[in-house]
Amino acid sequence: MPTPPSTEAIRSAPKVLLHDHLDGGLRPQTVIELAESSGHQGLPTTDPTELGAWFRDNANSGSLVRYLEGFAHTCGVMQDEAALVRVAAEAAQDLAADGVVYAEIRYAPELFTDKGLSLEQAVEAVQEGFRQGEAESGNRIKVGTLLCAMRQNDGWQRIADLVVKYRDAGVVGFDIAGPELGFPATRELSAFEYLRRENAHFTIHAGEADGPESIHQAVQYCGAERLGHGVRIAEDIKDGDVGHLAAYVRDRRIALEMCPTSNVQTGAVGSLAEHPIKQLADLGFRITVNTDNRLMSDCSLTGELAAVVGQFGFGWDDLRGFAVNAAKAAFLPLDERRALIQDVIEPGYAALAK
Ligand SMILES: O=c1[nH]cnc2c1ncn2[C@@H]1O[C@H](CO)[C@@H](O)[C@H]1O
Numbered sequence: 569m570p571t572p573p574s575t576e577a578i579r580s581a582p583k584v585l586l587h588d589h590l591d592g593g594l595r596p597q598t599v600i601e602l603a604e605s606s607g608h609q610g611l612p613t614t615d616p617t618e619l620g621a622w623f624r625d626n627a628n629s630g631s632l633v634r635y636l637e638g639f640a641h642t643c644g645v646m647q648d649e650a651a652l653v654r655v656a657a658e659a660a661q662d663l664a665a666d667g668v669v670y671a672e673i674r675y676a677p678e679l680f681t682d683k684g685l686s687l688e689q690a691v692e693a694v695q696e697g698f699r700q701g702e703a704e705s706g707n708r709i710k711v712g713t714l715l716c717a718m719r720q721n722d723g724w725q726r727i728a729d730l731v732v733k734y735r736d737a738g739v740v741g742f743d744i745a746g747p748e749l750g751f752p753a754t755r756e757l758s759a760f761e762y763l764r765r766e767n768a769h770f771t772i773h774a775g776e777a778d779g780p781e782s783i784h785q786a787v788q789y790c791g792a793e794r795l796g797h798g799v800r801i802a803e804d805i806k807d808g809d810v811g812h813l814a815a816y817v818r819d820r821r822i823a824l825e826m827c828p829t830s831n832v833q834t835g836a837v838g839s840l841a842e843h844p845i846k847q848l849a850d851l852g853f854r855i856t857v858n859t860d861n862r863l864m865s866d867c868s869l870t871g872e873l874a875a876v877v878g879q880f881g882f883g884w885d886d887l888r889g890f891a892v893n894a895a896k897a898a899f900l901p902l903d904e905r906r907a908l909i910q911d912v913i914e915p916g917y918a919a920l921a922k
C-alpha cells in the first residue's frame with residue numbers, strides 16, 4: 569500500500585480552487601482592524617482567535633440561512649475601496665501560501681455598496697487587490713473573479729452586465745449565491761440568456777439547500793456550466809442507478825464544486841462520512857474540491873483535501889485528478905488551461921507521487 573498523501577505534501581502540491589468567497593475568507597485579524605477603522609459595530613469579540621471560533625461556531629448551524637448570517641460582519645467591514653483592496657490582496661496571498669496556483673474567487677458587488685460605493689468602484693477595487701496580491705506572492709498564483717448576484721435580491725441583470733463589462737479585466741464569470749430554497753434560479757432567467765448570448769461563463773450554487781429540482785433549473789433552464797456544491801445530485805442516484813439528470817451532469821462534464829466542510833456545516837450532508845464525493849468520483853463525475861468560506865469553515869484547500877483523503881482514502885492519482893478537473897472546468901481560455909495542466913499540475917504531482 570502506498571502511504572497516503574500527508575498534509576504537508578498536499579500543501580506543496582499545485583492546486584486549483586474554483587469556489588471560494590471573498591467575503592467568506594478574511595483573516596480574523598483583518599476583520600477586527602477594518603471594523604475598528606471603519607466604525608463597524610457589533611463584532612462579538614476583538615480577540616482574533618475568539619473571533620475565528622465565533623465565525624466557525626455560527627456557521628456550524630446545520631442551516632444555510634443561519635450559516636449566511638455571519639457575512640453581515642465581513643461585508644460590514646468591506647464598504648470602502650481600501651478595505652476591498654486589502655481583503656482581495658490578502659486572499660490571493662493566503663491562497664498562494666496554501667499552494668493554490670489558480671483560483672476563482674467570487675463575491676456579490678451589491679453587498680459592498682452600503683456606504684455609497686458604486687458597483688463599478690467595488691469591482692475595480694477588488695481587481696486592484698487581486699493584482700497586488702498576485703504580485704506580492706511572487707506571481708505563484710493567478711486569480712480570476714466571479715461576480716455573484718444574490719438569489720433573494722432583484723437586479724441580476726446589473727451584475728451580468730458587469731461580468732461582460734469587466735471580462736477583459738480579469739472577471740471570468742457569473743454565479744448566483746444566497747438562500748437557495750424558495751428563490752429559484754429561474755427567477756431572472758433573462759440574465760442567464762443574456763450571458764449566453766454574450767458568450768460569457770457562469771456557474772450556479774445549486775443542490776446545496778434544495779434538491780435535484782434546483783439543479784435541474786440551474787442546468788437545463790439557465791445553462792450552468794458548473795454547479796456550486798451540487799452535492800444533492802446524489803439524490804438522483806438510487807442504489808447505483810444513475811437518474812437522467814445525474815447522467816446528464818456527469819456525461820456533459822458539468823463540474824461539481826464540492827466544499828466538504830461547508831456542506832456539513834449547512835446540513836447539505838449529515839457528516840463528512842456521508843458526503844457523496846467518493847461515490848460520485850467513482851461514477852465518473854467531474855469532481856473538484858473547494859473551500860467555499862475559509863473564515864466561516866476555518867479551512868484551507870489543503871485541509872479540505874486532507875480531510876477527504878483521511879475519510880475516503882483518496883491517493884495522489886485522485887488529488888491530481890481533482891486539480892486537472894478544476895483546471896479543465898476553469899473559466900480560462902483553452903491555451904491557459906492546457907498550460908496549467910501540462911506545465912504545472914502534471915509535473916507537480918509526478919514529483920510528489922514518487
Ligand atoms: O455555500 C453558500 N451557499 C450560498 N450562498 C453562499 C454560500 N457561501 C457564501 N454565500 C453567499 O455568497 C455571498 C457572496 O460571496 C456571501 O455574502 C454569502 O451570502
Ligand SMILES: [Zn+2]
Nearest residue numbers: 589773796860
Ligand atoms: Zn459558495
